[in-house]
Amino acid sequence: MTTTESRPTGRKPPQLVDMSWDPITRIIGNLGIYTKIDFANREVVECHSTSSLFRGYSVFMKGKDPRDAGFITSRICGICGDNHTTCSDYAQQMAYGVKPPRLAEHIVNLGEAAEYMFDHTIFQDNLVFVDFCEAMVKATNPGVLARAERTDAPRGDIHGYRTIADIMKAFNPFEGEVYKEALKVSRVTREMFCLMEGRHVHPSTLYPGGVGTLPQPTVFTDYLSRLMRVIDFVKKAVAMNDDVFDFFYEALPGYEEVGRRRVLLGCWGAFQDPDVVDYRYENMNAWGKAMYVTPGIVVDGELVTNNLVDINLGLRIMLGSSYYEDWVNEKPFVTHDPLGNPVDMRHPWNQTTVPVPQKRDFDDKYSWVMSPRWYDRRSGDHLALDTGGGPLARLWSTALSGLVDTPYVKATGNSVRISLPKGESLPETTLEWRIPKWSNTIERDRARPYFVAYAAAMALQFLEEAMGLVRAGDTKVFENFEVPDEAIGCGFHEAVRGVLSHHLVIKDKKIANYHPYPPTPWNASPRDKFGTPGPYEDAVQGQPIFEENGPDDFKGVDIMRTVRSFDPCLPCGVHMYVGKGKTLTTLHSPTYGANHG
């Protein structure tokens, strides 16, 4: 029933303990994790994921003016709302038949690049890395910490820390110097964001048809000077992360199995090329491939497709474990796409969201999240794609496709090369992210700082091109449009933690249907009607436990690392149910001192 094959082990009689974490901390949104752990064989036996929040955007957007959609959908997410606004504007531009001026595209790209830099930094350094900091490792794997104290950091000449333990100490919450510096860097990068998009996290200057940002030289100067202030921090972050993650593989042989899934990655592409994109559905494959982060679906290490049209047509929203009524008997909104291809009833364009609040039952319905899947025509499978937390899928798809070739970023077919200029203390640096052997917890986390570097490098190119236009007097940033009586549109973009698509149907100049699909429904989905678990469930299920604590003072750090590696960003959760023929011996919720501090 799982997507990822289980691992053969010399089995002992199981010693099963039911363990739950609800809510999960250091993520955006509410997430509860409910697992069953076999302490005799030191692995997680089962895992479910559940969301405990319903707000109903698709419900209350019906009948509203479609131009409001970007403003409204931003409010879906409090850390990457701008990704929604951008994606919504892409979908609206398709529906209205409007192409923003080139400078507007650069400004949006610069805003989004700053968002990636900010969001990945605060998430990796202030939320994820607490699981790898000295205090946490001391509480969960004292043996590993002792070894870290004896291990020299190979890249110390770049980041300045002598041992691996020194790096871990620098990430101790609220006290470590990198932890504190990351908070400051996350503010500088948000200032960059505000220069382009007005406010964070719900932007004020983005419109369908372009932006309202005043394209004066000053905003670009202000952006560039801030970018150069953080460029060395970015280089150091990559070096520190590589050191710690390489050390983990060494210190805990077999750690690659933690959070490992079959390679099922989706990326919907980011950073439009203003010279290619026209937002026409008919040309979507061409302008999709011209994006500076290449869209693609990667299955078992092979590229299945780069075509956004195929990606769009393969979307299937499944139910099975979610608190909703099915809509298959409703009238479809869109029977064929603009190219004449049939559109499935389970496609977001045809979805009707009817909430049915009910009791949580892990054997039946247990989540407010639906189960997005991608229909693979080759095999007839409904694939539970994940985003690898965002960066892993973006880098993998881009590297494998080999289409991106810019002055600062080059995709080689098996890696991505990123060049960053000289900074205050470090020279010009070329980083290379290579396609890893596994899609697992460590590689999801390792990809994140590399993608910060990627965004910084692309920002340099967007800045140069934008400044070129401004200096040439080409300062138009908004193109007017009429809202048509009837239209459909879709937008494809990368939210910070992965795939994002918006699907819009207009009738009588009003929203007839609007369904956004952010990354977290993909990652945090519950079991679908076929019983296929969602990616969190699948990644946690069957993973080995390396924590040295037994059931009584178990912290679950390996499980938390796996869940956080996906960068959860919505109320979502993981739930345990008791499988056939298994008995629970104890019920226990882990505590960590459970103090009031």
Added chain:
Amino acid sequence: MTTHSSTTEVSGEPDRAEDRQGFDEIHILWISEGMSCDGDTVSLTAADQPSIEDLVLGLIPGLPKVNLVNKVLSPSLGGEDFLAPYRAAARGELAPFILVIEGSIPNQNIIEGDGYWTSFGNDPETGEPQTLNWWIDQLAPKAWAVVAAGTCATFGGIHAMAGNPTGCMGLADYLGWDFRSQGALPVVNVPGCPIQPENFMETLIWVLYHAAGSAPPPPLDHMLRPQWLFGKTVHEGCDRGSYYEQGNFAKDYNSPKCLVKTGCWGPVVNCNVPKRGWMAGIGGCPNVGGICIGCTMPGFPDAFMPFMDEPPGGTLSSMIVKPYGAVIRRLRGFTNELVNHEPKWRHNKRKLTSGYDPYWRP
């Protein structure tokens, strides 16, 4: 259309027999499990004056020691470990604490049978999800102060728009506008979608000074907003306001001029963002080309939709200001031309013509 920016004092000093002793230590229990996007918590991390780490590390003189409990920032493992202080507060074993609520409050009463709109942890007895409403009912009466962070929590916000399925509302709608906390304060509302980082931080710090016994309660207006932050309109702090006065309006978003005719509600919205910027004086809304959609207001979003159309009142007011503005603009144009000339004695000829006279006497 009138602008209501007058303020009403509603938070007098609490009745007391003798001077209250301040607290040396206080908890902040933050719950973002309302119908929220966690954007207010994220905004809080953007504040720099002061920053969240300054607050937590005790770097602000005169404040009690602050124990902040917030899901996004918590170094805890989550689950019961994280919930321990909330549980203790619900049992009445943890005091004093400030309760911060983020997100709209759903109406659980419209659900028939079992089910929930939003939950925060589980009921330890039954293992069922514990609704946000249960937590508010338990914690608000015991809290020394209750703060609503962001427009969802203050007035209902986006999730409470027409056609919403959850029947959600703001915290004061839920608790009652006459609610008073243990510290005799009404709900302290800091609207904004999301909160402007420093607006929230400043208000929280004021409440904390009050908790320390060194400041009166923060002055709030009739909608329980801090007067000094929400007492003026967007327009009154906007650098594009002078274009309005000169009757000079943008026709689309390519223009640096006043955005009233392209959907900006700034003249009637209580908010200081154009004046303050978003971060470090950078960014904002109409001042940097983003129409004001009224995100701090009780009427948000419905009263301001469709956002990109001219507000109904804008037509009349801009019509009235146009002839006056056109004349003024022209006259200023003449004067501007005049003062763009240097006086005639600045030259390189052989004779000084500046009027210099070393023996000049009045």
